[in-house]
Amino acid sequence: xxxxxxxxxxxxxxxxxxxxxxxxxxxxxxxxxxxxxxxxxxxxxxxxxxxxxxxxxxxxxxxxxxxxxxxxxxxxxxxxxxxxxxxxxxxxxxxxxxxxxxxxxxxxxxxxxxxxxxxxxxxxxxxxxxxxxxxxxxxxxxxxxxxxxxxxxxxxxxxxxxxxxxxxxxxxxxxxxxxxxxxxxxxxxxxxxxxxxxxxxxxxxxxxxxxxxxxxxxxxxxxxxxxxxxxxxxxxxxxxxxxxxxxxxxxxxxxxxxxxxxxxxxxxxxxxxxxxxxxxx
Numbered sequence: 001x002x003x004x005x006x007x008x009x010x011x012x013x014x015x016x017x018x019x020x021x022x023x024x025x026x027x028x029x030x031x032x033x034x035x036x037x038x039x040x041x042x043x044x045x046x047x048x049x050x051x052x053x054x055x056x057x058x059x060x061x062x063x064x065x066x067x068x069x070x071x072x073x074x075x076x077x078x079x080x081x082x083x084x085x086x087x088x089x090x091x092x093x094x095x096x097x098x099x100x101x102x103x104x105x106x107x108x109x110x111x112x113x114x115x116x117x118x119x120x121x122x123x124x125x126x127x128x129x130x131x132x133x134x135x136x137x138x139x140x141x142x143x144x145x146x147x148x149x150x151x152x153x154x155x156x157x158x159x160x161x162x163x164x165x166x167x168x169x170x171x172x173x174x175x176x177x178x179x180x181x182x183x184x185x186x187x188x189x190x191x192x193x194x195x196x197x198x199x200x201x202x203x204x205x206x207x208x209x210x211x212x213x214x215x216x217x218x219x220x221x222x223x224x225x226x227x228x229x230x231x232x233x234x235x236x237x238x239x240x241x242x243x244x245x246x247x248x249x250x251x252x253x254x255x256x257x258x259x260x261x262x263x264x265x266x267x268x269x270x271x272x273x274x275x276x277x278x279x280x281x
Contacts, residue, residue, distance in 0.1 A: 039233075044186060045189075048279060058156065063165060137155050152179055212227050215228075222247065224242050225244075234255075260279055
């Protein structure tokens, strides 16, 4: 779960990132929004790290000099010798975010992973298991599409033990807490006549109509198109696709006071679900 946890499972380290602007909800007599008023999605939102809930797990191991990531998409199995080896995926991100990876064992409970894409370093992860082996802390840094550097940490709890003789980072882990700087986990939405336009600090963007058709998604190599469905005035469903295949479905609901958004992302690639709240800035 690196910087692109979810929309890269991006709302940033959650995986999606949202930023929308100020909104003063105006109600029609039926309790809905007046058609002449702007959408409640219009504006800038910042994710609340403490609200993050993750359903799913990550499974990997370092045993007999071989690094394996079974929940990566596609799976990875390379030598942990500190040299770069060709891959067609990367830890948490999935293809096509990296094409080469280096894994180095720091000690019996810590490893370092560096990913490259077209010869340039795009991400670094340091995984460290606690002395009792129950908690895994992942420190990550990544270079976004616009060249900005992002970093943070997140903790996972062990749900399956490490194989005998393996590095203590090995096993199955359930993410429980992210410590990403909340200022980085933002997205900006702007309502259009019949849809939404989205942008975020990482350089991702789209403009799409509420008609269920696919529209270009720019900035994220793992998402090539997006479609939007308007459930009601306060709820939108976003479907992210890669070359026609659904990779994530994001449900966004604005509270009636217009101050908080509830977000749930179904990560179809990793069979996981992430939810959190975001506050209007």
